[in-house]
Amino acid sequence: MSRANPLVQNIVPPAVDPQIEALVRDIIGKVADKWTMLILEALEEHGTLRFTQLGRTVGGISQKMLTQTVRQMEEDGLVQRTVHPVIPPHVDYTLTPLGRSLGEAFCGVWIWAEEHRDEIEEARRVFAAATRKA
DSSP: OOOOSHHHHHHSOSSOOHHHHHHHHHHHHHHSSHHHHHHHHHHHHHOSEEHHHHHHHHOSOOHHHHHHHHHHHHHTTSEEEEEEOSSSOEEEEEEOHHHHHHHHHHHHHHHHHHHHHHHHHHHHHHHHHHHHHO
8 A cells, every 4th residue: 555645644554464454455356346335235225135136226237246246245244145945045135234334434435426526527528528639
């Protein structure tokens, strides 16, 4: 992690534990994708959802990608998977307290995006116009 940025210097302790740094990189790599964030949002809004309900709520996600994402989230302790012994089997997913806390942490990104939407859209317009001319 770069300490040249003064904003980062205010957040990062002087000595970074390499194990913590590796964990942070791993977690960011896993949760910073759109499917994880959309699943977090769906479960936060709707509580416990069956697999098919979760897929419909998220929308646009393949069954394979949904399966991979919820398995990864379960491995990281973000969701709890409950299999009901009925025929056909029915599986529910619920956020764990750890999953809820991650959702709360990403709330800051949502708020930031709301506050800076106009600036971001203007920057994108300027970039698009400049690349068209090039």
